[in-house]
Amino acid sequence: MFSIKRLLTLSLLWLALPAIAQETPFEKSKKTETATYPQVIAYYKQLAKQYPQSKLITYGPTDFGEPLHLFVLSKSKVFDPALLRQQNKRVLLINNGIHPGEPEGIDASMMLARDLLKQNTLPEDVVICIIPLYNIDGSYNRSGTSRANQNGPVAYGFRGNSRNLDLNRDFIKTDSRNSASFQQIFNTWQPEIFVDTHTSNGADYQYTMTLIPTQKDKLNPILSGYLTGTLVPDLYSHMAGKGYELIPYINSVGETPESGITGFLEPPRFSTGYAALHNTIGFMPETHMLKSFDKRVDATYKLLQTYITIVQRDAKTIGSNRKKADLAVAQQMEFGLEWKLDQNAVDSLTFKGYEAKQKPSEVSGADRLYYDRADPYTKKIKSWNSFVPSTKVNKPVAYIIPQAWGRVIELLKINHVKLARLTEDSKVPVDVYYIKDYKTMPGPFEGHYLHSAVKLETVKRNLQFYAGDYVIYVNQPENRYIIETLEPQATDSFFNWNFFDSILGQKEHYSAYVFEDTAAQILKDDPSLKAKLDQEKLNNPALAKSGKAQLEFVYKNSAWYEQTFMRYPVGRLTENFKLSIN
Structure with a gap:
């Protein structure tokens, strides 16, 4: 009898399992509440237990201490990204809750995952990867008042994470552990299509959903052609058929939309700008904050459905385009580093x-x-x-980075940049940048005093590098990430984010009363420098009147001057020079 009762109990529990994940917290609340982080993870864990076509994978840490999760939906039950690439599957990556006060994607993705599994409608050729809630930190800082212009839900998370960082400005500088773990996910799974769900602020209008695609002119032309010619028009058409007309994100020229709108230029600090560095087509859907929360979630659900439909339909094309784009970028010679709006177009x-x-x-x-x-x-x-592009650069053969700059090397590795190392000390002929001028923000932006308007002087030097220093050949699909982080004048370069600020400080100088005698001897021994000083005095009356300035001129043009001051430490190898590397 006991065994029969026990069997009956187990059977009833098994039959009840699908009902456990029937309703999300959003649905249980009559569509007025968004799920908390514990509810989100518990829900996905239950789905993974019920359905072998899904798996909840734990990745690296966040600043809050919790790990970043990835929920993977794979009809074939294969969850190895390398094997899935061999099987020619597409990867659609959906990121939710980067700003937890904009939570529609969190709830829409939970329902979408459940419905795809429950209805057995997973696509054949597309693996769907969902980051359930990216800014875990911010989701715990919960209230109903931090977004003063937003119509629900009842309570939601805060934009900043536990270090008060806006994580949608952190994809290059990577100050947060969240960003490092995201980049691990992104570069492991290598999605062809990326969607980062948001809610807008700004003007009022009739649309529930606005859309920011990857800026077409920055994207590789092969991908851009498919984006503008097929993917975006079909998203608009399908969504209109589902009752949600789309409109580009309303970035008004003036106070109201009637003045006209401009496209959104996303530098690599943003998620979609970062995705473009890796030849991934990115989207930032922005639901309208004044529409009711239930409508915003429904529009997000239907948009995510539409992505799946189109990516499945065009799976072969999307895969072929990505391979062509990777090859083209590996061979590309000229790269745009800064961009400006074409007012005439x-x-x-x-x-x-x-x-x-x-x-x-x-x-x-x-x-x-x-x-x-x-x-x-x-x-x-x-x-x-x-x-x-307002600034362009031709790629070098390779960059050489002294191993001292470990944080730079670490980020290059996370982003799957192929690195080699010198096996012996070597003098290498490289182009070297000297920072001649730059502007710095007067106040902090996301924890940094961001540089811009960088002016460079390029000189040729035989520089000493050492065994263990890193060599990066610029013949990779990751070329855009390499160049837009290592070229100082790029908008979101490592230099502009203060990674190399120590080179901007001079370490040695002189005592004038001692160097006066040295300078006099230098001018006697170097008539060309004496002539150069005389010419400068003729051209610059202020210099002619200042003994201090003339002494400084001699110092800066002598062997005593600090050669590494303002010298960018990354060498550009511009010729095929044989290096000993492994």
Whole structure:
């Protein structure tokens, strides 16, 4: 009898298992609440137990102490990314909760994963990878008031993580453990398509969902052609059929959308800008903050469904395009480092908005802007979405990095950059940059005093490198990551993020009363330097009047001057010079 009862109990438990994951916290709350981190992970753990086509994988740490998870949906039950690439599967990576106050993707992904498993509708050729909740830290800092302009949910997380970092500015500098663990996931799975779910701020209009694709002009042309010619138009068409018309993210030129909108230029600090460095097509869907939370979740659910449909349909094309793009980037010679909007390339689009009007403020009495939802309109507005490179560089044969710069090497390794090491001390003919000028932000941005407007002087030197120093040949699919981090003038270079700031400080100088005699002897021994000083005095009256300035001129043009001051430590090998490497 006992064994029969026990068997019956186990059978009932087994039959009840699918019901455990039937409803998400969002659904149980009548679509007014978003799931907490413990609820999210418990839900995915239950799905993984119920369905062998899914697996919850633990990756590296976050700043909060919890690991970053990846939920993988694979119809073939294969969860090895290397084997899946051999089987020619596509990878769609969905990232949720980078800003936990924008949680629609968290709840939509939970329901989507359940429905795909429960209905046995996983795609044949696409593996779906979901980061359930990226900014775990921020999700615990929960309230209903941190996003003053947002319509629900009841409570949600905070934008910053536990170090008050905006994680969607951290994909190059990698100050957070979250970012390092994300990059481990990204470069292990190498997705062809990446979606990072968000909620917008800004103007009021009729759309529930706006869309930021990877900036087309920065993306490899092979990928850009498919993005603009097929993928984006089909996303718009499918979503309109599901009741959610799409519109580009409303980045208004003026105060209201009628003034026109510009495309969003995402440098590599952003998730989609980072993805583009690896020849991944990225998207940042932004639901409209004033629409009800249930509608925002539903629109996100249907958009994620649509990505799966299209990626499955175009799996072969997407895979072929990625291989071609990787090969093209490995062979590419010239790279854009900074970009500017092309003001002459203007288009128009149909926009459904609300009339912007003025009325007296109940706070100040002054006129204030409001959008009149009782006065909707459909009209054509101007759109600028073409960018051109304002700074370009030709790639070298290789970069050589002294092993002292360990943090740089660590990030290159995380991003699957192929590195070699010198096996013996060597003098190598390289192009060397001297930092001649740069601007620095007056206040901190995400924990850094960010540099910009870098001006360089290039000189040729036979520099001494040592066994163990790193050599990076620029013939890899990862070329864009290599160049846009190692070229100082790139928008999000390691230099601009302060990785090399120690070179900006001079370590030695002189006592003037001693160096006066040395300088006099230098000018006697070097008539060309004496002539150069005389010419400078003619050209610069201030120099001619200052003995101190003339002494400094001699010092800076002598062998006594510190050669490493303001010298960027990464050498550019521009010729085929034989190196001893392993």
